[in-house]
Ligand SMILES: NC(=O)C1=CN([C@@H]2O[C@H](COP(=O)(O)OP(=O)(O)OC[C@H]3O[C@@H](n4cnc5c(N)ncnc54)[C@H](OP(=O)(O)O)[C@@H]3O)[C@@H](O)[C@H]2O)C=CC1
């Protein structure tokens with residue numbers, strides 16, 4: 001969001017904003033970002049590129065350093081080669097990119113250690129201290145590691161490597177547990193070593209541009225806010241689809257499945273932001289209070305609200321795509337869903353009776369994430385006879401395309417120019433690449449910058465997490481206890497047909513399958 005404090009005090013070349021520290025304090029202070037699990041996939045794909053983009057944009061403070069920490073035995077130089085060799089980000093084609101990269105790499109260091117060794121974290125602490133040179137030290141740890149070692153790392157880091165005179169914060173990657181119980185246990189364990197204020201639970205969908213824009217769209221446009229209720233909205237659809245399978249992540253995925261991987265966090269967070277009441281202010285606690293309220297107003301999901309699917313192998317255009325269970329890291333008889341569709345309801349005055357339909361799947365025909373809002377029919381519509389028998393096709397639909405090719409468009413009915421009265425469906429279309437030609441920052445950039453600035457608005461509070469798990473845990477338990485077999489769908493298809501029946505039960509048609517894409 002514009003106006004977000006940047007770590008250096010300058011948010012962009014055009015705009016100055018204030019920073020937590022006064023200038024003199026900033027010069028006296030240091031910031032270290034330790035990426036724990038630096039040798040891993042997420043670190044290479046997202047975290048280092050985001051840090052470089054922030055550096056390039058002048059958003060990091062004067063005295064910052066980056067440490068990679070993992071068991072792999074790497075030298076500083078090898079880490080630097082890994083970062084520059086694998087880095088692809090929005091900055092790639094900018095001028096001076098190579099010079100900036102060289103300067104950035106000089107601030108990157110590596111320490112090899114075990115995740116449960118206090119001694120190894122004490123060594124890291126020594127290295128950090130040496131580079132901090134006695135200045136006020138602020139330390140951010142990013143846990144980019146499998147969840148079974150979160151607590152070990154937090155214990156060692158907090159006991160042996162936390163800042164002696166500044167702040168210590170920890171970004172925790174998902175998954176935050178597998179159900180209510182394990183999530184509560186994780187929270188309890190983390191809180192033995194950290195306060196809630198130090199924990200930044202990341203959900204990178206909250207850092208996506210269009211998701212951030214949801215509140216702006218709702219609360220700063222009179223044309224939308226009055227329509228935002230059961231009085232005008234027929235249903236809301238939250239759709240996530242990927243056109244690739246679990247390639248390389250089958251081992252992780254089989255333990256979680258699509259409901260835990262995407263629905264319980266990314267889609268539910270979007271739903272909460274979409275449906276919450278107006279917060280008292282834009283402060284993190286006010287927004288998170290409203291999100292918790294809406295989550296608590298929802299009824300926990302039951303089996304009849306959900307259908308699950310799993311992709312199977314498929315040959316197309318001379319190419320063979322492997323099924324989910326063909327992955328050697330996935331058991332042959334796995335029932336883990338790679339697709340799910342669900343209907344959720346919010347039992348409050350604003351949303352009573354409005355279905356919120358979620359759909360998430362891997363190995364589908366397209367990669368897309370969007371929010372679709374289908375409005376009610378126009379009462380006593382004067383043009384009814386121009387629409388034929390299917391009035392659903394004539395209702396307005398607002399689409400927020402989160403990715404790819406960010407856009408907001410509103411489907412309206414319009415008179416085709418000319419003699420006579422012929423109507424057609426058209427779009428009022430705000431296509432980001434046409435309106436805002438500069439590149440859109442990656443979600444991880446925004447979230448890292450917020451964690452550095454201590455801004456918690458886009459991170460998940462522990463009571464929010466509890467409320468989210470309460471909604472999904474009974475369903476997950478039922479699916480697993482009853483060994484519900486997922487409906488198979490071919491790799492690259494539109495997913496199981498069961499998703500249509502589920503939607504039809506609530507008089508809904510999936511908007512993304514209407515063939516009216518913008
Ligand atoms: N990858 C992605 O796209 C996304 C990942 N995440 C989350 O981010 C975190 C990191 O993900 P990702 O980078 O893919 O994970 P990786 O499997 O790549 O693991 C990261 C690093 O952790 C160490 N590691 C891996 N397995 C183990 C193990 N069993 N015991 C101890 N250390 C291990 C390895 O480093 P070494 O051997 O050098 O110590 C590895 O390089 C996870 O919590 C994941 O759920 C969230 C969203 C997307």
Ligand SMILES: O=C1O[C@H](COP(=O)(O)O)[C@@H](O)[C@H](O)[C@H]1O
Pocket residue numbers: 204242261369
């Ligand atoms: O958290 C996750 O998100 C990615 C999708 O993220 P996106 O930003 O590329 O849309 C998903 O592939 C992965 O399974 C999941 O863990």
